[in-house]
Amino acid sequence: xxxxxxxxxxxxxxxxxxxxxxxxxxxxxxxxxxxxxxxxxxxxxxxxxxxxxxxxxxxxxxxxxxxxxxxxxxxxxxxxxxxxxxxxxxxxxxxxxxxxxxxxxxxxxxxxxxxxxxxxxxxxxxxxxxxxxxxxxxxxxxxxxxxxxxxxxxxxxxxxxxxxxxxxxxxxxxxxxxxxxxxxxxxxxxxxxxxxxxxxxxxxxxxxxxxxxxxxxxxxxxxxxxxxxxxxxxxxxxxxxxxxxxxxxxxxxxxxxxxxxxxxxxxxxxxxxxxxxxxxxxxxxxxxxxxxxxxxxxxxxxxxxxxxxxxxxxxxxxxxxxxxxxxxxxxxxxxxxxxxxxxxxxxxxxxxxxxxxxxxxxxxxxxxxxxxxxxxxxxxxxxxxxxxxxxxxxxxxxxxxxxxxxxxxxxxxxxxxxxxxxxxxxxxxxxxxxxxxxxxxxxxxxxxxxxxxxxxxxxxxxxxxxxxxxxxxxxxxxxxxxxxxxxxxxxxxxxxxxxxxxxxxxxxxxxxxxxxxxxxxxxxxxxxxxxxxxxxxxx
Numbered sequence: 001x002x003x004x005x006x007x008x009x010x011x012x013x014x015x016x017x018x019x020x021x022x023x024x025x026x027x028x029x030x031x032x033x034x035x036x037x038x039x040x041x042x043x044x045x046x047x048x049x050x051x052x053x054x055x056x057x058x059x060x061x062x063x064x065x066x067x068x069x070x071x072x073x074x075x076x077x078x079x080x081x082x083x084x085x086x087x088x089x090x091x092x093x094x095x096x097x098x099x100x101x102x103x104x105x106x107x108x109x110x111x112x113x114x115x116x117x118x119x120x121x122x123x124x125x126x127x128x129x130x131x132x133x134x135x136x137x138x139x140x141x142x143x144x145x146x147x148x149x150x151x152x153x154x155x156x157x158x159x160x161x162x163x164x165x166x167x168x169x170x171x172x173x174x175x176x177x178x179x180x181x182x183x184x185x186x187x188x189x190x191x192x193x194x195x196x197x198x199x200x201x202x203x204x205x206x207x208x209x210x211x212x213x214x215x216x217x218x219x220x221x222x223x224x225x226x227x228x229x230x231x232x233x234x235x236x237x238x239x240x241x242x243x244x245x246x247x248x249x250x251x252x253x254x255x256x257x258x259x260x261x262x263x264x265x266x267x268x269x270x271x272x273x274x275x276x277x278x279x280x281x282x283x284x285x286x287x288x289x290x291x292x293x294x295x296x297x298x299x300x301x302x303x304x305x306x307x308x309x310x311x312x313x314x315x316x317x318x319x320x321x322x323x324x325x326x327x328x329x330x331x332x333x334x335x336x337x338x339x340x341x342x343x344x345x346x347x348x349x350x351x352x353x354x355x356x357x358x359x360x361x362x363x364x365x366x367x368x369x370x371x372x373x374x375x376x377x378x379x380x381x382x383x384x385x386x387x388x389x390x391x392x393x394x395x396x397x398x399x400x401x402x403x404x405x406x407x408x409x410x411x412x413x414x415x416x417x418x419x420x421x422x423x424x425x426x427x428x429x430x431x432x433x434x435x436x437x438x439x440x441x442x443x444x445x446x447x448x449x450x451x452x453x454x455x456x457x458x459x460x461x462x463x464x465x466x467x468x469x470x471x472x473x474x475x476x477x478x479x480x481x482x483x484x485x486x487x488x489x490x491x492x493x494x495x496x497x498x499x500x501x502x503x504x505x506x507x508x509x510x511x512x513x514x515x516x517x518x519x520x521x522x523x524x525x526x527x528x529x530x531x532x533x534x535x536x537x538x539x
Contacts, residue, residue, distance in 0.1 A: 354440035372477030
C-alpha cells in the first residue's frame, strides 16, 4: 500500500512499476512466501518467459527497479539488488538458447545459431534490453539470409527484410531496427561471412535520406539515385583538382568549399569563374575569420590549378583579386602542472556507468599531454601501433600524410596498461576492435566525447575564466618541455629541432608557434643572463 502511494504521482511510469511489483509479489506468495533475493528474482524472470517475449520480460525487469529500491530502503531485501543482478554479464545466457534466438517460430541451422551466439558475446557492453532487441532483429534477419541463400553480400536479404518489416511497421520503427541490422552486418563482415556491409551499400545507393528512401519504398515509388558530387559546368575541373591534391598526399575528405562553390555556379547557371561570381560567393559565407581564411585559401589554390592547366587564362588575376583575410589566432591557455593534474583527476573520477569509459578518457587525455599529440592522432591510434616492450608509438598518416615513431615514458605505459586491463575484463575475448581507445559499447572514442569530458573537467577546476582547448595540451607539452630544458641547463635552441621532429612538424619554425611565455619560463630563462652578469661583475 505504501509503495502504491509513492508511485501514484508518477503517472504512466508509476503504473508500470506498480504492475511489476504486483506480479512479483504474487509470484513470491505462490512460492510460499519466498524471500526477496537474487535467486527468487531470477526464478520470476524465467517464469515470465513462458507467456511473453524476452523483450517484454526485460521491460518488466526495468519496471521492477523502483520496487526493489523501495524494499532495499525498508531492509526487506539486500541493498542494491537490482544493480547486482543487472551487472551479471551471463544473465541473458541463463535463458535457454531456444528462447533467446527464437525468430518467427523458425529454428536456425547450427551455423547461424553459432553466429548469433558469437554476436551475442560481442554485445557485452550493452544493457540487457538493447541486447535482447539487437538479438531479435539479428535473428529475424538471419532467417531471411538463410531463406534467400544470400551468404555473399546480404543485399538481397536486406531488401527482402526491409520490404517485410515496412508492411507491419512505421518508417521510424524500421529506422531503429535498421541500426541493429547494421551492427549485426558489421559483425558478419568482421567474421568473414559478408564481404561488405549491405546496410552501408544500401544507404550509399540512394540520393535521399534514409527516412525518405524508406518512405518511398513503403509507398511503392522509385528511389532516386545519388547525384554526382560536382554538377556545375566546372565539374571536370573540380574533380581534376581534387585528384591532383590527393596525389600530393592531401586528404581533401570534406570538400566543403569546393562543393559550395559548385552548387553556387550551378544555381547561377555560370559556365566560368568571374570576379563578380567570386565576390558574390564570398559574401554569402560565414563571418568567422578562420573560416573565411580557409575558404579564400582553397579558392586561391583552385584558381592557380586552373591557370596551370590552361582551363582559365584569367585565373591568376582572379587569385590576386581575392581578399587577404587575417586570422584572429586563439591565445593558448598554458596551465601549470598542478592545475593539469587536478583536471585529469576529475576526468578519472567522472561518475560514468562503466569504469572502461573513465579509464579510456583519462588515458587518452594523459597521452595527449605526455606525448604532445593532436586529438586526431589520439583517436586514430590502433593497438598494433603501441609497442609496450620498446615504449614507442607509431603515429600513422597524420597531418600532411606524415608518419613518425615516438617514445613514451613509464607513467604513460602504466596508465595505458591499466586501461587495457580494465578493457579486457569488460569485453573479455569477444572484443576485437583495432582501435586503442574504445568505450563500453565497443565504439571508438570520438573527438567530441574527448572534448566534452575535458571541457567539463576544466570548467569544474578553473571556473568561468578562460578555459583551455584540448589542443592547448599540445602547447603545454612544448612549453613544459622547454621549461625542463632550462632547468637542466641545456640550450633550447639546439633542442628545438628534436622537439620539432617529435611533434611531427615539417620545419622547426612551425614549432616556435607552440612556444609561449609563462611566468615560470620567464623566471628560469633569465638565469643564464644572471650568471653571466655575476661573472662579469666578479672580473
